[in-house]
Amino acid sequence: MQNDVLEVLYSEQQIQDKVKEMGELITRDFEGKNPLVICVLKGAFIFMADLVKRIDLPLETDFMAVSSYGASTKSSGVVKIIKDLDISVEGRHVLIVEDIIDSGLTLSYLIDVLERRNALSTTIAALFDKPTGRKVDLDADYKGFVIPDAFVVGYGLDYGEKYRNLPFVGILKPEVYSH
Numbered sequence: 001m002q003n004d005v006l007e008v009l010y011s012e013q014q015i016q017d018k019v020k021e022m023g024e025l026i027t028r029d030f031e032g033k034n035p036l037v038i039c040v041l042k043g044a045f046i047f048m049a050d051l052v053k054r055i056d057l058p059l060e061t062d063f064m065a066v067s068s069y070g071a072s073t074k075s076s077g078v079v080k081i082i083k084d085l086d087i088s089v090e091g092r093h094v095l096i097v098e099d100i101i102d103s104g105l106t107l108s109y110l111i112d113v114l115e116r117r118n119a120l121s122t123t124i125a126a127l128f129d130k131p132t133g134r135k136v137d138l139d140a141d142y143k144g145f146v147i148p149d150a151f152v153v154g155y156g157l158d159y160g161e162k163y164r165n166l167p168f169v170g171i172l173k174p175e176v177y178s179h
């Protein structure tokens with residue numbers, strides 16, 4: 001697995017430090033609220049687990065699975081809901097936890113869904129932001145790292161469902177992507 005990695009972009013320690021910082025900001029900004037924290041599966045599962053431990057609020061968690069990349073490094077442009085939420089967002093302050101914003105299509109679709117369901121507010125926490133990939137005008141309220149124009153894997157992020165379990169984030173060797 002690690003043999004397939006060309007370059008490590010963010011180490012496990014750098015990621016942990018950033019997640020702690022983001023959790024502290026969110027704790028401060030949401031004081032007095034009990035947000036519904038939504039994890040966008042699958043990619044955000046590791047970030048979600050680490051982030052909620054750093055948020056000191058009476059929050060609730062829920063999970064939604066959406067997919068648009070499949071086995072490709074390019075978005076299909078069609079966002080599919082694979083698993084919907086269990087808890088109603090109506091009248092709730094919703095914090096959406098996402099691993100990466102690339103084209104922005106996943107989050108713009110999700111925000112639209114949550115607003116139509118009458119969420120009181122929607123806020124985005126994204127660990128990675130790849131502004132060069134953007135196809136819609138969208139930005140995160142809390143963002144970890146702005147990353148270069150490359151398809152990254154690790155810490156939840158996959159290529160063809162693999163590499164999510166790498167503890168760091170990196171770029172694969174070109175021959176792996178061309179398989």
Ligand SMILES: O=P(O)(O)OC[C@H]1O[C@H](OP(=O)(O)OP(=O)(O)O)[C@H](O)[C@@H]1O
Nearest residue numbers: 041042043067068069102103104105106
């Ligand atoms: O801004 P975008 O271009 O929409 O890309 C970001 C989304 O794409 C990836 O999910 P993917 O569809 O690969 O599903 P996964 O999380 O199950 O890997 C990633 O985890 C984000 O959810």
Ligand code: HPA
Nearest residue numbers: 102150151152153157158
């Ligand atoms: O760079 C990426 N890596 C993994 N999944 C992704 N989904 C959108 N962009 C990416």
Ligand SMILES: [Mg+2]
Nearest residue numbers: 043069070158
């Ligand atoms: Mg994916």
